[in-house]
Amino acid sequence: MLVLGVGSFAFSVARALKENGATAATYLTRDYAHYPPSLAGPVFSREAYPSPVPLIQARGVELVVPQSIDWAQASWADDLLKTGVGILSPTGEAMRIERERDFARKLCAEFKIPFPRAHVARNRLEAGQILSRHPAPYVIKNPLCSPTSPVHTILCETIEDTRSWLRHVNYAEGVFLQEFAGRAEAGHIALVSGGEIYSLVTNQEYKRAFDGNMGIVAGAPLGGLVERDPDDKYGLARALIHPLRPWLRAVNYHGPIQATAVRRRGKWCVIEYNIRIGVTSGAMILRLLENPLETLLATTRNRKLSPRFVSGRNFGCSITLAGYGYPYVQIKGPPLPVDVSAPFDKKDCDVWWNEVARDNGAQLMATGHRIADVIGFGAKVDDAIAKAYANIRRIRCLGSYFRTDIGQSLWPPGRE
Numbered sequence: 567m568l569v570l571g572v573g574s575f576a577f578s579v580a581r582a583l584k585e586n587g588a589t590a591a592t593y594l595t596r597d598y599a600h601y602p603p604s605l606a607g608p609v610f611s612r613e614a615y616p617s618p619v620p621l622i623q624a625r626g627v628e629l630v631v632p633q634s635i636d637w638a639q640a641s642w643a644d645d646l647l648k649t650g651v652g653i654l655s656p657t658g659e660a661m662r663i664e665r666e667r668d669f670a671r672k673l674c675a676e677f678k679i680p681f682p683r684a685h686v687a688r689n690r691l692e693a694g695q696i697l698s699r700h701p702a703p704y705v706i707k708n709p710l711c712s713p714t715s716p717v718h719t720i721l722c723e724t725i726e727d728t729r730s731w732l733r734h735v736n737y738a739e740g741v742f743l744q745e746f747a748g749r750a751e752a753g754h755i756a757l758v759s760g761g762e763i764y765s766l767v768t769n770q771e772y773k774r775a776f777d778g779n780m781g782i783v784a785g786a787p788l789g790g791l792v793e794r795d796p797d798d799k800y801g802l803a804r805a806l807i808h809p810l811r812p813w814l815r816a817v818n819y820h821g822p823i824q825a826t827a828v829r830r831r832g833k834w835c836v837i838e839y840n841i842r843i844g845v846t847s848g849a850m851i852l853r854l855l856e857n858p859l860e861t862l863l864a865t866t867r868n869r870k871l872s873p874r875f876v877s878g879r880n881f882g883c884s885i886t887l888a889g890y891g892y893p894y895v896q897i898k899g900p901p902l903p904v905d906v907s908a909p910f911d912k913k914d915c916d917v918w919w920n921e922v923a924r925d926n927g928a929q930l931m932a933t934g935h936r937i938a939d940v941i942g943f944g945a946k947v948d949d950a951i952a953k954a955y956a957n958i959r960r961i962r963c964l965g966s967y968f969r970t971d972i973g974q975s976l977w978p979p980g981r982e
């Protein structure tokens with residue numbers, strides 16, 4: 567198999583699938599966080615390999631797991647599709663549900679799935695007119711999703727917040743304005759294959775930078791919980807994914823689907839769909855499954871799935887160790903040593919290094935803003951949380967921090 571990605575995502579996917587029997591490698595799609603995936607198998611750079619396709623052919627790769635949807639924009643995307651290799655992602659028309667926010671809005675309207683009121687503005691003038699005609703607090707987003715968009719989601723909680731930010735954002739690709747729906751968020755991740763929907767987990771991401779859900783919504787979450795949930799106990803899949811079934815079948819959708827939702831006036835409404843296993847949840851989902859490799863391969867082949875869960879492992883808790891300057895990513899510090907005071911637990915714990923490298927003396931150094939994701943697992947949510955905290959506390963790096971309250975708010979789903 568081949569991961570298209572970097573950092574803790576590539577490290578965790580490659581290692582988890584390797585331990586499940588795969589021969590794993592990574593094609594490095596970004597210019598940072600190259601060291602961690604090298605701990606799980608060979609890594610190949612864009613400089614040495616302008617396209618991953620020759621690698622896929624030479625290595626006989628059967629499964630490709632992309633970190634983000636931008637692979638479909640690459641110059642080699644068509645060649646990749648032509649190889650017939652299994653890609654863990656829907657392709658073609660089906661990708662629009664994540665890529666184009668207004669397309670997702672229209673789909674929800676068609677299938678009667680609640681979605682906050684939303685508008686697209688091409689420039690500052692149009693954005694101002696929308697705010698006057700439909701005064702409300704808005705979340706400002708990129709209309710076309712890509713890791714390199716000029717706009718990253720900005721949450722405004724009042725009309726005045728919205729007005730201030732609309733004067734300041736970059737309109738190169740326009741903006742998608744979605745009414746702020748409150749803070750009671752949760753997510754659900756399923757696999758779609760052979761026209762069926764297989765629920766895997768209900769999840770929570772702690773997106774705000776600081777304890778108490780304070781500070782800005784950071785580029786990637788500071789923590790996350792997943793609960794094994796094949797029966798959809800909170801009803802998120804029934805409300806937000808199952809109604810899409812006619813469309814999923816019409817576009818021959820096969821791959822992961824993730825709905826992120828906010829509970830407003832007693833009802834879940836979708837704020838975004840993603841078509842990936844997720845940078846935070848992916849590492850946990852693969853460890854909750856006994857047969858992740860077989861399950862992912864069958865998904866890429868659009869076959870019937872039989873995911874099996876590891877018994878007694880019902881929850882995962884992921885905590886990110888953020889480094890100097892995070893979440894204000896323009897701020898950069900020097901490379902700083904990362905020290906580990908005691909060995910990490912071997913059982914029910916994973917530490918996925920992210921923006922770190924080894925210097926010449928083999929000292930582990932932080933090379934960016936996100937140092938590691940530390941994950942604990944357990945039968946109960948408190949066990950998973952305790953495990954993650956016991957291990958993240960063994961890492962020291964100057965100026966680093968982590969949230970100390972993962973699991974204390976926003977769980978169970980629907981709570982603020």
Ligand SMILES: Nc1ncnc2c1ncn2[C@@H]1O[C@H](COP(=O)(O)OP(=O)(O)O)[C@@H](O)[C@H]1O
Nearest residue numbers: 682705719744745746747748751773826837838
């Ligand atoms: N309409 C909304 N109402 C309330 N919170 C929102 C809304 N849209 C986004 N958010 C918050 O911002 C986060 C990021 O938004 P999202 O649409 O998932 O974009 P992305 O993941 O591409 O940054 C969400 O997880 C949620 O916490």
Ligand SMILES: [Mg+2]
Nearest residue numbers: 826838839840
């Ligand atoms: Mg999101």
